Amino acid sequence: MDPRVGIAVFVLNAQGKFIVGKRKGSHGAGTWALPGGHLEFGESFETCAARETLEETGLDIRDLRYLNATNSVFQAENKHYITIFIGAVCEEGAEPKLLEPEKCEKWEWVSWDELKMFGQAGSEFEGRELFLPVTSLFEQRPDFRV
Numbered sequence: 395m396d397p398r399v400g401i402a403v404f405v406l407n408a409q410g411k412f413i414v415g416k417r418k419g420s421h422g423a424g425t426w427a428l429p430g431g432h433l434e435f436g437e438s439f440e441t442c443a444a445r446e447t448l449e450e451t452g453l454d455i456r457d458l459r460y461l462n463a464t465n466s467v468f469q470a471e472n473k474h475y476i477t478i479f480i481g482a483v484c485e486e487g488a489e490p491k492l493l494e495p496e497k498c499e500k501w502e503w504v505s506w507d508e509l510k511m512f513g514q515a516g517s518e519f520e521g522r523e524l525f526l527p528v529t530s531l532f533e534q535r536p537d538f539r540v
Contacts, residue, residue: 397465397474401442402430402527404479404540405455407503408486412540413451414509415490416499417525421471426512427525429453429490433478443480451490451501455482462538464530477527481540506540 404412405428414426431446433439440458447455461479468475490501510532511517512524524532531538 395472395474397476399433400430400475400477400527401433401439401446402428402477402479403443403447403455404428404461404481405447405451405453405490406481406483406540407488409503411503411505413453413490413501414504415450415501417497418499419496421468421473422525425523425525427528428479430477439478439480443482447482450494450498452493453484453488453490455484458482461540462531462535464527464534466526466530468526475527477530479531 406412412428414428417423417425417427429447429450430443431450433442439460443458444455447453459481461481463479464477466475466477467473492498492500508519509528512519512522514520
């Protein structure tokens with residue numbers, strides 16, 4: 395199967411936190427991921443990021459910028475993704491809504507340091523597994539920071 399292109403968005407608020415959601419109903423169910431989705435034919439990375447974020451969270455985002463890319467193979471699902479990470483900001487005080495409850499259980503604001511603690515034994519985030527493209531970001535780009 396040929397690789398697909400996914401978009402993942404670091405939506406930052408005024409406090410320097412960004413949203414993550416607990417996935418359900420597709421590959422990566424039960425893991426925590428950024429808003430995002432599949433790049434559609436002819437769509438720019440930024441247009442896809444804004445569309446997917448609005449569809450999933452109701453948040454209007456601005457100041458979109460390319461951050462990084464990863465290469466992830468989901469062995470069990472026989473899927474291969476190139477994930478483009480985009481950074482953006484939302485309006486101060488804006489809160490994500492659960493607009494696709496069949497795909498996401500809930501949204502939470504987390505800091506970069508908190509995200510890096512997901513799954514670590516003894517941390518408040520023990521037992522929270524990250525979606526493979528986010529894990530790939532840490533592994534493939536160890537110096538990356540939002």
